[in-house]
Amino acid sequence: MDLSRVNIREALRCLPKGEPHWQRIKPGCFVGFAPSAKAGEGTWHARAYDPDTRRYRRTAFGAFPLLAGNAKFAAAKEEAEKFARLVESGGHNEAQPETVADACKAYAKSRPEAEHRFRRYVDSDPIANVKLNKLHRRHLKEWRERLEAQPALVSRRKNGEPVLRKRAASTVNRDIAVFRAALAKVLAPGAPNSEAAWQEALKATPNADGRRTLYLDRSERRKLLEKIDAEAAPFVRALCLLPLRPGALAALTAGDFDKRTSELTIGKDKTGKPRRIKLPSDAAALFAEQAKNKLPGAALFMRANGNAWNKDSWKKPIAAAVAAAGLPGDATAYTLRHSTITDLVSAGLPLLTIAQISGTSAEMIERHYGHLASDAAVKALSELAL
Known part of the structure; x- marks a missing residue:
């Protein structure tokens, strides 16, 4: 539906109860045109999504009788966008981005x-x-x-x-x-x-997902932990226990871990939305030890100098441990996340659950690890054979 074209609007038929024909302007914002049932001009409308009520709100602007036919759409579009901004901001006009x-x-x-x-x-x-x-x-x-x-x-x-x-x-x-x-x-x-x-x-370049395929099994991850520097050992061990992004793990504070319930709140991550997960006993014990005697705002995984880990500080000890353990040279901190997710999928854990724990979408888990879920299903069925 292209309501900007006069000939298209003139050819529109009246809908029941005067319902407008809608054109999407942007997510949550629509401009509408309702042709007149008589010989008069049609009227313009707007529809905007209200995140507070989770419903659309509507308003009407009239026919813009003083404007030429080819200028009416631009005026209606501008008014619809203003209305959408008003609805989204809860009735408060906010300064709109210009650049x-x-x-x-x-x-x-x-x-x-x-x-x-x-x-x-x-x-x-x-x-x-x-x-x-x-x-x-x-x-x-x-x-x-x-x-x-x-x-x-x-x-x-x-x-x-x-x-x-x-x-x-x-x-x-x-x-x-x-x-x-x-x-x-x-x-x-x-x-x-x-x-x-x-x-x-x-547009995205097709077939360029940059998938990380290097996998370290449990025995190889144990070798890595045996060779890792003592300062980095708790941080790297946590990466082996949980499928978290290294940056999200490094950003955790002592206050993010609740020892009473063994729950962890992960705030700073790729999605920007906090999530809360239940930790298994091994991980909970490690996190409790790291949080001991620390203020809530202190880094949960702290370096000897008191700073949190970052990509520049964890690279060197992991690379040294990889070499000492005789593991593939391109193994990185992110390899541990990929390996943990691989194990979870292979074990038959629901993909949605894995997505929630790891902080990604079920679609991404399905895209990159779905074949492993199929393998797990085949294994489970084979165990049922008499």
Whole structure:
């Protein structure tokens, strides 16, 4: 439905009870047109989703009789967007983002992972200052080319040049996905194959999921723990016990663990949404030991210098332990997460449960580990054979 075209609106038939024909402007925002049952002009409407009531609210604007036919849609669209902003803000008008940087900042308020990516790839780029109402496909195409040309950091050494590699298509896809989501919050998709089609420049590269396939079985993970530096041992052991992202584990504080119920609240993660999980006895004992005599705001897994672990501090001890244990050289902290998820899927745990524990979607678990669930089912059926 393209209500911006006069000939399309004139050809519309009246719906029962004067119900409008709707066109989606952006998620949760629609503009509507109800043709007149008589010879008069049709009326314009708006529909917006209210997150508080989880229902849509509606309003009518009239016919805009003083405007030319080809200008009515633009006026109705503008009014519909204003109405949507009013509904979303609970009746309070808020300042709307004007530039790409504004849109990213608004999107990243409750999403730490997005904020990190925007700071690295958007805020310092020329695209940050482009007005949203002037944003075209070419701006985003040029931004994407600049992003793809940036090398990825493999490691940072105290002495000597940093080790870099070509940015993988899967990494570019992840950066683009967050950026696309931020713009989609404030921009409607442009007409296909036009300069207004900003979304076309941000399509993901197909078949570039960057899947991590290196797996360490339990015996190999035990070897790693035997060789790991004493300072890093609790942190790495936790990675072997739970399918958490290393960054999410490092961000935990002593107050995030409830010793009485063995429950852990995971706040800072890729999704930006906190979740609470029940820990098994081995993990609960480890976390209780780490939380002992610490203030609630202190890092749960603390280094000898009192700081929390980060990707630059855990790389070296893990790499040294990998070499000492004779494990594959490309094993990393993230390999432990992948290996733990693999074991959970192979054991037959429901994929939705694994997704909730690991902080990802069931779709991603199904995409990358679904074949293991099938193998587990086959194994279970074979055990039933007489």
